[in-house]
Amino acid sequence: xxxxxxxxxxxxxxxxxxxxxxxxxxxxxxxxxxxxxxxxxxxxxxxxxxxxxxxxxxxxxxxxxxxxxxxxxxxxxxxxxxxxxxxxxxxxxxxxxxxxxxxxxxxxxxxxxxxxxxxxxxxxxxxxxxxxxxxxxxxxxxxxxxxxxxxxxxxxxxxxxxxxxxxxxxxxxxxxxxxxxxxxxxxxxxxxxxxxxxxxxxxxxxxxxxxxxxxxxxxxxxxxxxxxxxxxxxxxxxxxxxxxxxxxxxxxxxxxxxxxxxxxxxxxxxxxxxxxxxxxxxxxxxxxxxxxxxxxxxxxxxxxxxxxxxxxxxxxxxxxxxxxxxxxxxxxxxxxxxxxxxxxxxxxxxxxxxxxxxxxxxxxxxxxxxxxxxxxxxxxxxxxxxxxxxxxxxxxxxxxxxxxxxxxxxxxxxxxxxxxxxxxxxxxxxxxxxxxxxxxxxxxxxxxxxxxxxxxxxxxxxxxxxxxxxxxxxxxxxxxxxxxxxxxxxxxxxxxxxxxxxxxxxxxxxxxxxxx
Amino acid sequence: xxxxxxxxxxxxxxxxxxxxxxxxxxxxxxxxxxxxxxxxxxxxxxxxxxxxxxxxxxxxxxxx
Numbered sequence: 001x002x003x004x005x006x007x008x009x010x011x012x013x014x015x016x017x018x019x020x021x022x023x024x025x026x027x028x029x030x031x032x033x034x035x036x037x038x039x040x041x042x043x044x045x046x047x048x049x050x051x052x053x054x055x056x057x058x059x060x061x062x063x064x065x066x067x068x069x070x071x072x073x074x075x076x077x078x079x080x081x082x083x084x085x086x087x088x089x090x091x092x093x094x095x096x097x098x099x100x101x102x103x104x105x106x107x108x109x110x111x112x113x114x115x116x117x118x119x120x121x122x123x124x125x126x127x128x129x130x131x132x133x134x135x136x137x138x139x140x141x142x143x144x145x146x147x148x149x150x151x152x153x154x155x156x157x158x159x160x161x162x163x164x165x166x167x168x169x170x171x172x173x174x175x176x177x178x179x180x181x182x183x184x185x186x187x188x189x190x191x192x193x194x195x196x197x198x199x200x201x202x203x204x205x206x207x208x209x210x211x212x213x214x215x216x217x218x219x220x221x222x223x224x225x226x227x228x229x230x231x232x233x234x235x236x237x238x239x240x241x242x243x244x245x246x247x248x249x250x251x252x253x254x255x256x257x258x259x260x261x262x263x264x265x266x267x268x269x270x271x272x273x274x275x276x277x278x279x280x281x282x283x284x285x286x287x288x289x290x291x292x293x294x295x296x297x298x299x300x301x302x303x304x305x306x307x308x309x310x311x312x313x314x315x316x317x318x319x320x321x322x323x324x325x326x327x328x329x330x331x332x333x334x335x336x337x338x339x340x341x342x343x344x345x346x347x348x349x350x351x352x353x354x355x356x357x358x359x360x361x362x363x364x365x366x367x368x369x370x371x372x373x374x375x376x377x378x379x380x381x382x383x384x385x386x387x388x389x390x391x392x393x394x395x396x397x398x399x400x401x402x403x404x405x406x407x408x409x410x411x412x413x414x415x416x417x418x419x420x421x422x423x424x425x426x427x428x429x430x431x432x433x434x435x436x437x438x439x440x441x442x443x444x445x446x447x448x449x450x451x452x453x454x455x456x457x458x459x460x461x462x463x464x465x466x467x468x469x470x471x472x473x474x475x476x477x478x479x480x481x482x483x484x485x486x487x488x489x490x491x492x493x494x495x496x497x498x499x500x501x502x503x504x505x506x507x508x509x510x511x512x513x514x515x516x
Numbered sequence: 517x518x519x520x521x522x523x524x525x526x527x528x529x530x531x532x533x534x535x536x537x538x539x540x541x542x543x544x545x546x547x548x549x550x551x552x553x554x555x556x557x558x559x560x561x562x563x564x565x566x567x568x569x570x571x572x573x574x575x576x577x578x579x580x
Binding site for chain 2 (some may be wrong): 021039040041042047048140141142143144148149152156243245
């Protein structure tokens with residue numbers, strides 16, 4: 001046996017939710033806190049936190065409106081009391097990020113609570129904590145992600161206040177004595193076992209996007225083996241950081257002591273796999289990448305059968321698109337457009353572009369960029385003169401595709417799409433006579449996987465019978481279904497869900513420790 | 517001129533590589549950012565200075 005360490009509360013994971021938990025533990029006066037992280041730096045989505053957050057104002061009207069949107073969004077399968085607490089915690093964000101962590105918010109967009117959940121595009125139909133409050137666009141350092149800077153500042157602040165962080169020191173097992181959790185087993189960089197004793201444990205270790213085998217075992221991925229490789233490191237489909245070390249350690253540890261197992265899914269940000277080449281999703285404002293920009297557009301999507309499957313106006317609503325891709329054969333779809341559409345975008349993007357958050361640069365050199373990727377071995381994009389060639393190269397059913405394109409083009413002519421109700425403004429007919437046909441294969445990319453564990457309204461992790469496990473709390477991606485319903489709808493919990501469930505776990509664990 | 521990365525601050529976001537692949541490369545095996553040169557060539561001096569300014573968390577330091 002290696003060394004033994006004793007703490008009041010141990011937090012497993014230093015991502016967004018783990019930081020929220022540690023913040024609240026300190027605020028509640030807990031003094032002997034340790035955060036254990038597998039990655040050598042702050043983990044989870046810290047490396048790719050966004051430049052904005054959503055906060056529901058602490059007024060009865062706003063709180064009720066947000067609660068109702070999220071409850072409906074969960075199809076009333078979420079824990080409704082948990083939802084109301086999460087919404088309330090989000091009202092603290094401006095104080096934490098702007099006042100305590102000194103992050104500037106150059107743009108703040110107050111929202112009318114009556115409009116929560118109704119914003120078109122990025123959030124419509126998937127009110128995943130992005131459309132239930134005021135938006136704060138915050139200023140990072142240099143070209144960086146503002147919330148990443150905020151979370152680094154939070155860690156440094158917590159370290160000054162006595163919180164101990166142990167990097168490259170993953171927790172692998174949870175120790176339960178009788179009915180309650182009393183500790184955990186961690187491993188140092190050399191693989192030596194460390195026995196951790198604690199009064200409460202908060203599991204906030206994210207998902208398992210770094211563990212292909214677990215993703216297959218848990219039914220998160222159900223694709224032909226030839227497509228599995230796109231979920232490995234080199235393909236950049238897992239956009240946050242492919243080496244995130246999020247390997248499902250938390251879920252496995254909790255399950256092994258009798259924790260409730262809930263369905264797991266992939267969270268969503270549609271991506272064209274591009275082996276070995278970062279396509280710019282991490283920093284779209286730095287590298288306005290033609291391929292990423294194009295895949296935001298509301299043009300024709302089909303599946304392997306050549307059939308449409310969604311109103312393509314949802315194109316820049318990433319979670320909706322990812323959910324739709326996941327529902328297709330081999331969990332992916334194809335985007336198809338012609339030379340006329342490319343030319344139109346090269347000439348007048350201001351009127352036509354739909355771009356992720358920012359307006360992109362004018363579309364230029366798309367074909368050259370595709371050719372460069374293809375020359376490096378990319379098999380997920382192509383351009384040919386004919387639909388036949390595209391279908392054959394990409395493995396799309398040609399008859400189905402041609403039938404779909406005929407119907408799609410007719411919808412453009414008629415100004416009415418009876419099948420998917422896409423506005424005629426957004427239909428981009430696909431015609432060989434334009435001179436060229438382009439195609440991308442698109443997968444649901446991911447910040448992480450979601451789900452696996454269930455918490456109650458106090459952040460307590462539940463056992464297989466739905467009873468809280470004493471002294472054990474959970475937060476973040478792994479408990480997303482507790483808010484958004486199970487299986488959760490591919491909606492990443494964002495800072496809204498992750499930070500808040502962490503804060504709840506921190507408050508509850510602090511209260512528990514004080515009562516011991 | 518040398519580039520030093522403070523690994524206590526670095527969050528491995530890779531913005532440095534996105535902007536200046538001539539100077540930085542993410543190392544997925546070691547979970548860190550590799551600087552491609554011990555001594556920064558003179559032709560990349562300006563990019564190196566800019567990378568320090570652009571870093572999300574002030575982890576890049578230029579040592580002359």
